[in-house]
Amino acid sequence: MACLRSLGKLIVLLVSLIADLFDFVSDWLFYSDLVFAKDGLVFGTHEDLIIRMSFVFCIIGSVTFVGEIILNFMEYHKDNDTIEVISEFLTFSTLLIEDLPQIAINVRIAICREEATNTVQIVKASAAMFEVIVKLAFVWIKYFIKRKQGGRESSRIRKGISIFTSVILLTILGLCGTVFFLTTNFQKTQIEFDSDGLSGEESDKYIQGVGIFMRLNASHRQIHNMADHQWIRLVGLQDVTRLSDPSTGITLSCMFTAPPIVYIWVRNHSTPAVDTLFCYKEDSKVIYRIPTQNCSDTFSMTSNITTVSLKLTYIAPNRQQPLGDIHSNVQVHLNNCTEEVQPDIVTLKYFRVKPEVKDSMTFTSTESDGQYHYYTVPDDLMSVREAWRTGKLMCESTGRDSPKINRDLGVTCLH
Structure with a gap:
C-alpha cells in the first residue's frame, strides 16, 4: 500500500512538472512570437500594450513556475496540510494572474488573425489546455482524498480553493477552445501551421x-x-x-x-x-x-x-x-x-x-x-x-x- 501511495505521489509530481514546464516554455515562445512579428501584407506588428502585458505575465509565470516546482517537491517528500494548502493557493493565484490573462491575449490575437493560423498560438492553447486538465484532475483528487481521511476544517478550506480554482480552470479551457475554433473553425481536415501563402x-x-x-x-x-x-x-x-x-x-x-x-x-x-x-x-x-x-x-x-x-x-x-x-x-x-x-x-x-x-x-x-x-x-x-x-x-x-x-x-x- 505504501509503495502504491509513493508511486502515485511520484506520478503526480512528474505530470505536474511536465505540465508546468510545457506551459512555461510556451509562454516565452508566445511572447517571442509577439515581439518578432513584422509588418507585411494585411498583418503587421502587434500593439505595444499587448507585448508589454505578455512580458509582465511571462515574468510572473516564471516566478510562480519556480515556486510551484519547490512546493511540488516538498509535497512529494513530506505530507503536510499547510504545504498542500499553500501549493493549492499558489496554483489558484497563478491561474488567476498569469494563465488566464495570457490565454485571453491569445484569444484577442486569434479574433483578429484567425486566417493566419500560427504554430505558437496553437502550442500555447494546447499547453494551457493540458495544464487545465492535469490541474483540474489533481485538485479534486487531492480534495476527495483529504476529505475521505477526515478533517472538516481542512476540507472546508480546500473545498473553497478547489471551487474557485475549478471555475478559473474551466474558463481557461473555454478560452482555449475559442482559440482553436477561431484559428481552425474545426473544419480543416488538417491544421496548416503558419500560412502557406495567398491562395484560395x-x-x-x-x-x-x-x-x-x-x-x-x-x-x-x-x-x-x-x-x-x-x-x-x-x-x-x-x-x-x-x-x-x-x-x-x-x-x-x-x-x-x-x-x-x-x-x-x-x-x-x-x-x-x-x-x-x-x-x-x-x-x-x-x-x-x-x-x-x-x-x-x-x-x-x-x-x-x-x-x-x-x-x-x-x-x-x-x-x-x-x-x-x-x-x-x-x-x-x-x-x-x-x-x-x-x-x-x-x-x-x-x-x-x-x-x-x-x-x-x-x-x-x-x-x-x-x-x-x-x-x-x-x-x-x-x-x-x-x-x-x-x-x-x-x-x-x-x-x-x-x-x-x-x-x-x-x-x-x-x-
Whole structure:
C-alpha cells in the first residue's frame, strides 16, 4: 500500500512538472512570437500594450513556475496540510494572474488573425489546455482524498480553493477552445501551421481587386506631375504573388514624355521579350489609349523622357509575416537614362479598386468611349486599411499599405 501511495505521489509530481514546464516554455515562445512579428501584407506588428502585458505575465509565470516546482517537491517528500494548502493557493493565484490573462491575449490575437493560423498560438492553447486538465484532475483528487481521511476544517478550506480554482480552470479551457475554433473553425481536415501563402479563400478575401499603384510628385518642369488623389495602376497584387518564382519578382518600366502633351508607356521587362502592357497619350487632361508602335516611335524621337524603373518581389509567408510581403526598388532617370534623380518623387501604394470600376489597365475608362482617366481616391479606389479589415470583429489591418523599399533589389534604368 505504501509503495502504491509513493508511486502515485511520484506520478503526480512528474505530470505536474511536465505540465508546468510545457506551459512555461510556451509562454516565452508566445511572447517571442509577439515581439518578432513584422509588418507585411494585411498583418503587421502587434500593439505595444499587448507585448508589454505578455512580458509582465511571462515574468510572473516564471516566478510562480519556480515556486510551484519547490512546493511540488516538498509535497512529494513530506505530507503536510499547510504545504498542500499553500501549493493549492499558489496554483489558484497563478491561474488567476498569469494563465488566464495570457490565454485571453491569445484569444484577442486569434479574433483578429484567425486566417493566419500560427504554430505558437496553437502550442500555447494546447499547453494551457493540458495544464487545465492535469490541474483540474489533481485538485479534486487531492480534495476527495483529504476529505475521505477526515478533517472538516481542512476540507472546508480546500473545498473553497478547489471551487474557485475549478471555475478559473474551466474558463481557461473555454478560452482555449475559442482559440482553436477561431484559428481552425474545426473544419480543416488538417491544421496548416503558419500560412502557406495567398491562395484560395485568403486570395479572394485579401488581394482580389487589390493592385500596386504609383504616383509622381515633383516640381521639375520635365517630370510629369500628378495630383495627390491621382494614381496609375502598375500591376495587380496577384500578378506578383502568383509568379512561378516570386522571389525573382517582376520588373517594370514607366516612361513619360515631358508636358504639355504627355505620352505614357508601361512595359514588363520580366519576359524574354520586353512586353508592352499599355500605351497612352494625355492631351489637355484627356487620356487616350494608342497603338504600341505609335508609342515606340514617339519615344524614339525625343530625349525629354522620364523613366521610372521598378522591381517588385514577393517574400514568402513565414512566422513573422503570415501572408508574406512585397519588396520594391525604384530608380528614376531623365533624358534617356543619362541623368538620375531622387526616387522619392515616386510613391507606391496598395489600393483595392471598387467593384464597379474597371481595374485591369493603367488608367480606368470613362463613360466616353475610348477615353481614360487616372484612378482617384475615393471615387475609384478604396484604402487597404479598410479593405483588409480582419477577424470576427473586423479589426483594422496592421500591415503596411505599400511595398517595403529594399535598395538591395537590383534595378537599372530600362529604356
